[in-house]
Amino acid sequence: DAGVTQSPTHLIKTRGQQVTLRCSPKSGHDTVSWYQQALGQGPQFIFQYYEEEERQRGNFPDRFSGHQFPNYSSELNVNALLLGDSALYLCASSSLAGTSYEQYFGPGTRLTVT
Amino acid sequence: GESVGLHLPTLSVQEGDNSIINCAYSNSASDYFIWYKQESGKGPQFIIDIRSNMDKRQGQRVTVLLNKTVKHLSLQIAATQPGDSAVYFCAENQEAGGFKTIFGAGTRLFVKA
Numbered sequence A: 001d002a003g004v005t006q007s008p009t010h011l012i013k014t015r016g017q018q019v020t021l022r023c024s025p026k027s028g029h030d031t032v033s034w035y036q037q038a039l040g041q042g043p044q045f046i047f048q049y050y051e052e053e054e055r056q057r058g059n060f061p062d063r064f065s066g067h068q069f070p071n072y073s074s075e076l077n078v079n080a081l082l083l084g085d086s087a088l089y090l091c092a093s094s095s096l097a098g099t100s101y102e103q104y105f106g107p108g109t110r111l112t113v114t
Numbered sequence B: 001g002e003s004v005g006l007h008l009p010t011l012s013v014q015e016g017d018n019s020i021i022n023c024a025y026s027n028s029a030s031d032y033f034i035w036y037k038q039e040s041g042k043g044p045q046f047i048i049d050i051r052s053n054m055d056k057r058q059g060q061r062v063t064v065l066l067n068k069t070v071k072h073l074s075l076q077i078a079a080t081q082p083g084d085s086a087v088y089f090c091a092e093n094q095e096a097g098g099f100k101t102i103f104g105a106g107t108r109l110f111v112k113a
Helices: none
Strands: A005-007 A010-013 A019-024 A031-037 A044-050 A053-057 A064-068 A074-078 A087-094 A109-113 B004-006 B010-014 B019-025 B032-038 B045-051 B056-058 B062-067 B072-077 B086-094 B100-103 B107-112
Touching (some): A005 A087, A010 A019, A044 A064, A074 A087, B010 B019, B019 B086, B019 B107, B045 B062, B045 B072
Parallel strands (some): B010 B107
Antiparallel strands (some): A005 A019, A019 A074, A031 A087, B004 B019, B086 B100
16 A cells, blocks of 8 residues: 655756656545645645635645646646745645544655755 | 654664654644654655643554643663664644644664674
8 A cells, every 4th residue: 555655756846847746645535735845844734625626725825736637636837936836846635534643744855946 | 833852863772772853842732742763765654643631652663642731742662773874853733624734854774883
């Protein structure tokens, strides 16, 4: 049973470019959340997807958008990249049908903006 | 804004000793608190959780204590091992709308052999 997978592992982009990150949730999970983790800091909640809709959003600009597909996988898109967008982007999956708030995290995608 | 924070950024303990990692939170309406462990190059890993209607919960070598009066959370690790070396995050969940999780800044635990 595969856990949460993310691709790519590493990515280097230039300011102003656009990037798409991908996430496949753990088998049986229907909810995907995205987090941004700057070096030396805790993860910051970006948004959460359930039933292909954005249910919750953190304090991130509209440059950050996402999508969830019918198979529950998800994409995170960031437009007009800034140097400050350099971070580890984490995807976490969970199941709203369950009684636990437990989230399973993927290994992350390391984005570097130059 | 509301946040979850940690008292100490780093903690160094001798192998075999007990470790205590502390955390303060500000949102008294939070439903659920979680401790995560993050090793280098990996995503956070769930350790233990506690609901807001409890004050203590025990797992394997770990105990979480919740003091709602002073909005304080702690993680106790018994007989700390080298494999426990990592960054530990406390986090809180706000159920409304879908379990949004707020993380603190983290405490780095060093275990000396």
